[in-house]
Amino acid sequence: DTAVSQTPKYLVTQMGNDKSIKCEQNLGHDTMYWYKQDSKKFLKIMFSYNNKELIINETVPNRFSPKSPDKAHLNLHINSLELGDSAVYFCASSYTGLATYEQYFGPGTRLTVT
């Protein structure tokens, strides 16, 4: 009964390739997120969708494009991968509103670009 799942768990690819990471949540949440965690464990939000609408779009290269087909899914597509894209990418979900703002995280996708 995984709450937030991501696929794949590991992704090794070469520079210049295009890859996608998929995320699904079965918690009934209406908001989903993508975070990037670097090698020093620093965690930075990239995008957030609320009911399939983009509400947070941080300073992220245009090579990164999120897509939300429905409120239970949020995918991340990365074009022309670069060495600096190597990181762990986390998907998360939550209900909107301050009162119940707990975010539930997926297990992460470790992306290695060679």
Next chain:
Amino acid sequence: GDSVTQMEGPVTLSEEAFLTINCTYTATGYPSLFWYVQYPGEGLQLLLKATKADDKGSNKGFEATYRKETTSFHLEKGSVQVSDSAVYFCALVPNDYKLSFGAGTTVTVRA
């Protein structure tokens, strides 16, 4: 902008030692404050939270009190176990609803 600053790690402790991780925040309004924990190889999970001044969040023996006068939300545990080895993140949600994390503190507990 609104942000949190937490003590740098790594922190290494012996089992049954007392743990404190300092966290201070900067915010224009009255944010909600959180501690998240990331165990090795896993995603983050909420450890505890406090939504207003003087609230105390607690879970799994950990506690943190929302101190408006010192703009702090320090995490404490009286007797740590090896299983508490993890990365701990302080975080806040300001008025724009965007969760902002601190840099994380790696804690290692030795048997």
